[in-house]
Amino acid sequence: MLPPLKTIRRGLRRATEALAFELARPGGPTPAWDEAQWRLASAAAAIHGVAPLMARCQAWQGPHWSAFTASQREHVELRHRRIAELLSQIDQETRAAGIATVPLKGSALHAMGLYQAGDRPMADIDLLVPEGDLDAMTVLLQGLGYVPSFSVWKHRVLKPADGEPQACLGDHRDTPINIELHTCIQERLPVAKVDITRRVFPITAHPGLNTYPSNGALMSHLLLHAAGNICNRSFRLVHMHDIALLAARMSANDWDEVFGADSRGAWWAFPPLAMVARYYRHAIPGCVISRLAPRGRALLRLTSRRRTLTEASCAGFWHHTLHGIEWFGSFGEVRTYLENRIRPPVEALQEQQDMMSTQLWLRERSWVDLPRGRRFLRVLTRPVPRMDALYAVRAAFEEFGNPITPALQPVAAGNGPSTSRYSVSNARAV
Numbered sequence: 001m002l003p004p005l006k007t008i009r010r011g012l013r014r015a016t017e018a019l020a021f022e023l024a025r026p027g028g029p030t031p032a033w034d035e036a037q038w039r040l041a042s043a044a045a046a047i048h049g050v051a052p053l054m055a056r057c058q059a060w061q062g063p064h065w066s067a068f069t070a071s072q073r074e075h076v077e078l079r080h081r082r083i084a085e086l087l088s089q090i091d092q093e094t095r096a097a098g099i100a101t102v103p104l105k106g107s108a109l110h111a112m113g114l115y116q117a118g119d120r121p122m123a124d125i126d127l128l129v130p131e132g133d134l135d136a137m138t139v140l141l142q143g144l145g146y147v148p149s150f151s152v153w154k155h156r157v158l159k160p161a162d163g164e165p166q167a168c169l170g171d172h173r174d175t176p177i178n179i180e181l182h183t184c185i186q187e188r189l190p191v192a193k194v195d196i197t198r199r200v201f202p203i204t205a206h207p208g209l210n211t212y213p214s215n216g217a218l219m220s221h222l223l224l225h226a227a228g229n230i231c232n233r234s235f236r237l238v239h240m241h242d243i244a245l246l247a248a249r250m251s252a253n254d255w256d257e258v259f260g261a262d263s264r265g266a267w268w269a270f271p272p273l274a275m276v277a278r279y280y281r282h283a284i285p286g287c288v289i290s291r292l293a294p295r296g297r298a299l300l301r302l303t304s305r306r307r308t309l310t311e312a313s314c315a316g317f318w319h320h321t322l323h324g325i326e327w328f329g330s331f332g333e334v335r336t337y338l339e340n341r342i343r344p345p346v347e348a349l350q351e352q353q354d355m356m357s358t359q360l361w362l363r364e365r366s367w368v369d370l371p372r373g374r375r376f377l378r379v380l381t382r383p384v385p386r387m388d389a390l391y392a393v394r395a396a397f398e399e400f401g402n403p404i405t406p407a408l409q410p411v412a413a414g415n416g417p418s419t420s421r422y423s424v425s426n427a428r429a430v
Helices: 005-024 035-048 065-097 106-111 131-142 215-231 237-247 252-259 263-279 286-292 298-306 331-342 346-358 372-381 387-399
Strands: 100-103 124-128 146-151 156-160 178-182 186-188 193-195
Touching (some): 005 263, 035 387, 065 106, 065 124, 131 146, 215 237, 215 252, 252 263, 252 286, 263 286
Antiparallel strands (some): 146 156
């Protein structure tokens, strides 16, 4: 049994904002929450990938909270060791094969010492390789026991030949480590493509693992990735924490790299930076925010200055039919977006099918199997919870035993799928 949907929504928002405040300014008192709210806080911590970091905040002592966060830190640390060993293998094999590759995002943040083992979960390993080396890299990884899983417009996904995802709340040490091969670094916001590959891949790359050319290149990638997630309402607190930590190491020259030749070309960096600045005071120089404010996109400027982390993430809980509409730069983009919503291209349909076959949180398909028209009407006529968020909530309430009070009411029929335990550490919106 779960609380009513409106109670869940309020609880996720309360927990998400409290987690963000505590990570940005640690040392606050333990929130005065009841047990149901602490379970929702566990769901929010899993959604946002910050349970291991919260294990270091000893001030919070809620029911089951310390045990959950400590367990998550242990699982993430053990999983990190597996990832580090695999990256070492990949380095040796790519050196021998003459293939240059760049470990992206989380791998790079760990390598430069911003995180210790166990601090930050990594759902998979992201690698950037030249277009001409993609097939050779795929063959190399197959020699390490990997098999192709599926491909989307952003990357090719490979998974271990053996192993299945672990059904649990958050991260598990034995979860298979997937590898995503990228030949470019780009995002759709929500239909216009932004590509920064030239900033990210080193000009003088050598065979084996390479680092980003600079902190500015890494920050550009983190910001573009964050922009795509904000646009799709799948932003996570761990992404915001990444940006805040790296910002502390940024020089004026590094920020100039983010701006590029023309700061108007980096308009997409404004929404994530504005959000980071709201929660992590003094993390982002004010001159950076003002310089990146997107010209000609008044609605995006306005919403970015007011948007909360909850609203930008799946913790916002309700489906939104036209999410990302404030990002449009022309009526042509609006037309393309609406056409794609009404008649999705073959590529989009295939991507959804691939996700349904690989993501545990989509195995119960009562929502995604509905005809698109019926889904559209349902979202327009009543609040519909997001599957990724609802899965996390169900897992949190099952993780710690039986229902806590007879007063809690079950989710109304038709409002969401029933499910057993599952992992939500790598959930994406559908």
